[in-house]
Amino acid sequence: MxxxxxxxxxxxxxxxxxxxxxxxxxxxxxxxxxxxxxxxxxxxxxxxxxxxxxxxxxxxxxxxxxxxxxxxxxxxxxxxxxxxxxxxxxxPLSAADSLAVVRALRAGLPGVTFAFEYPGGFSHEPDYPAILWDAGAAEQVAPAERLLGSGGSGSGCGGEAGVFKILAKHPTLTPDEFLAAGRGLVGDLAEVTRSSPIALLEISAAGVxxxxxxxxxxxxxxxxxxxxxxxxxxxxxxxxxxxxxxxxxxxxxxxxxxxxxxxxxxxxxxxxxxxxxxxxxxxxxx
The missing domain is CATH 3.40.50.1000 (HAD superfamily/HAD-like)
Structure with missing residues (x-):
């Protein structure tokens, strides 16, 4: 056009x-x-x-x-x-919705790793390859399920305030392949998009x-x-x-x-x- x-x-x-x-x-x-x-x-x-x-x-x-x-x-x-x-x-996404997204992506795309943006800062999983300003910025480094609180109780990163954005990285898929697969797996649980030249998904609350x-x-x-x-x-x-x-x-x-x-x-x-x-x-x- x-x-x-x-x-x-x-x-x-x-x-x-x-x-x-x-x-x-x-x-x-x-x-x-x-x-x-x-x-x-x-x-x-x-x-x-x-x-x-x-x-x-x-x-x-x-x-x-x-x-x-x-x-x-x-x-x-x-x-x-x-x-x-x-x-x-x-x-924000609630801790429960964040946990549901993590489980859906983890089940369908082995090798995916996660990080979380929330009012108090930034946390990520041990294998998440932090880059740019994220390197050394994490308040917590732990498996996603622990960061989000056992069973999605809200006691982990973000607490009751929830998570602004979930970040998900994949080691082998192309960015557009990852986006299509991620949207298919997440469905109506959340909004899935991307803006990076690498295989990085950016996930927001449904409708956001x-x-x-x-x-x-x-x-x-x-x-x-x-x-x-x-x-x-x-x-x-x-x-x-x-x-x-x-x-x-x-x-x-x-x-x-x-x-x-x-x-x-x-x-x-x-x-x-x-x-x-x-x-x-x-x-x-x-």
Whole structure:
């Protein structure tokens, strides 16, 4: 699909994914993107980061979060005030549902290992290959069943507050194979998606996605879907892109995302989101 020749009506909300979309491949915000975000906010647009990242991964973005300082994290599992380091709202899996997901995946996909994001931090199984900022970050390292509490009682990681997101890794399946198999095994127990180039599933409570939490956040402010422009690159962005009035896939997006969207932005390393923002603010911009 090609981008429509006429730009959409100026939105009230810009909802953008981070990794692979707004951020460059080295994880930084380019000077052009930083400037475009600032000009957009000065012009009255509200920028909302809608990311698979957990709240604890947001501190490096404090300076560019926007005036409201809030991000939707963990694929909709948490609404987090980045500046104040305060959880505003969460939509967690219960310990019992988390345990049911673990058992379903473990029975159908031998070799799968698990980690858990929850209000108090991050825990993982001994064989879970922690990477990036997860290395050394775990509060607990133990089998998933122990982390979740015996029988799903809620006494383990997350406690009564539940788990923002389950992470599951597989050593041999391709990312898309793992996603298809995981969705088949989990069924209606939870939402299963992915955003990583490795075989990593991201699992949220049933009905919870970037779209559901963004829609609720916008509704509280009297903003309709038609007043939202969204940007993304991976399968976990698809619900948000389907919901928003104007949906943009960056050029480096997953094939499913490119197939599902009409509008295009240049790649994350070419400041694609910034260039669209510039056009929205000044249609004659290059």
């Amino acid at each position: 090609s981008e429509p020749t006429q730009p959409p009506q100026r939105p009230r909300i810009i909802a953008t994914d981070l990794d692979g979309t707004l951020l460059r491949s080295d994880g930084t915000v380019s000077p052009r993107t930083r400037a475009a975000l600032g000009r957009a906010e000065d012009a009255g647009l509200c920028i909302v980061f809608v990311t698979g990242r957990p709240p604890r991964w947001m501190e490096s973005l404090t300076e560019v979060i926007g005036r409201h300082g809030v991000a939707i994290c963990s694929n909709g599992g948490a609404v987090y005030d980045v500046r104040r380091r305060r959880l505003q709202r969460s939509y 996605s970037k779209a559901s939490t963004l829609a609720a956040w916008c509704a509280e402010r009297g903003v309709s879907a038609e007043e939202v422009a969204a940007f993304g690159d991976m399968p976990n962005d698809l619900p948000m892109l389907a919901w928003a009035g104007a949906a943009y896939a960056v050029a480096n997006a997953h094939p499913e995302v490119l197939a599902a969207t009409r509008r295009r932005a240049e790649s994350n390393d070419q400041d694609g989101v910034a260039k669209v923002l510039e056009r929205l603010l000044l249609p004659s911009a290059p």
